[in-house]
Every structure is written in structure tokens, then in C-alpha cells.
Amino acid sequence: FEMKALIINPESPYIKGLINGQSNISTAAINASIAAADNLKHHDLYKFSFQMKQYDLPPIFHGFLINDNQHLFLGFTEIENGKLSGGKRPYIHLRNSGKMSNITSHYFDFFKHWFDYYWEKSNEVVNVRK
Numbered sequence: 001f002e003m004k005a006l007i008i009n010p011e012s013p014y015i016k017g018l019i020n021g022q023s024n025i026s027t028a029a030i031n032a033s034i035a036a037a038d039n040l041k042h043h044d045l046y047k048f049s050f051q052m053k054q055y056d057l058p059p060i061f062h063g064f065l066i067n068d069n070q071h072l073f074l075g076f077t078e079i080e081n082g083k084l085s086g087g088k089r090p091y092i093h094l095r096n097s098g099k100m101s102n103i104t105s106h107y108f109d110f111f112k113h114w115f116d117y118y119w120e121k122s123n124e125v126v127n128v129r130k
Helices: 027-042 102-121
Strands: 002-008 049-055 061-066 071-076 078-080 083-085 092-095 123-129
Touching: 002 027, 002 102, 027 049, 027 123, 049 102, 061 102, 071 102, 092 102
Parallel strands: 002 049
Antiparallel strands: 049 123, 061 071, 071 092, 078 083
8 A cells, every 4th residue: 555645734824824713724633634644653554655745835626546546536625715625525536447538637637747746845744664
């Protein structure tokens, strides 16, 4: 099992004012997610790799790419009343069945390219390898 995850940096000056309070995203929840991920190193796992990095800019979209680019779940983050709001609406599920339409292919490429870009620019906060 191998997983890479990006999470926002709640201390970033670009994000700090957008979260907490009326946002459904909080510093406490972000820090709890990092602690829970880091705690995986204390579990008896085999052939397991989990890396998490933090990035500093507000997310416009978020999602999950599963099983070597077979499934993409794509969601959008909004700003409501000056606060970040994410994960409240259903995700768009796209499947790579080998023959994808141009738009489906575009969404897979879009997500992967942005993920890779942020991955390279972000700071590692969790690295569990077993």
C-alpha cells in the first residue's frame, strides 16, 4: 500500500484567515489529521508507505486518485462569507477504463499535474515506510 497526501498549512498567511470560525476547516482538525497519520508508524504494518506534505496556498479543488490512476474523485473548495469551505458537496467520480473521453482525460491530467507541482513545492510532515 502506498499513499501520498497533501494537506493545507494552517499557519500559512494565505490560509490562516480563511479557516477556523465559520469555516468547516480548522487548525485543530488539520493538526489532528497529521498526528493520526504520523501515528501509523506505531502500527504493525507490512509493505506500507504513507507520506504527507503541507502546502501554503488555498485549494481551489481537492480529491483522490486511486489505484494507479483508475479512479479520480474530484471536489471543489469554495469561499463563503470570507471562509474556506470544502468537502460539503458530492465528489465527481471519473473512471479510467482504458478508453477515456477527452474531458475525462483532461481531468485526470489536470489533477495529477497540479498534485505533482504542489508535491514538489511542499514540506513533508509525515513519512511512514514499512
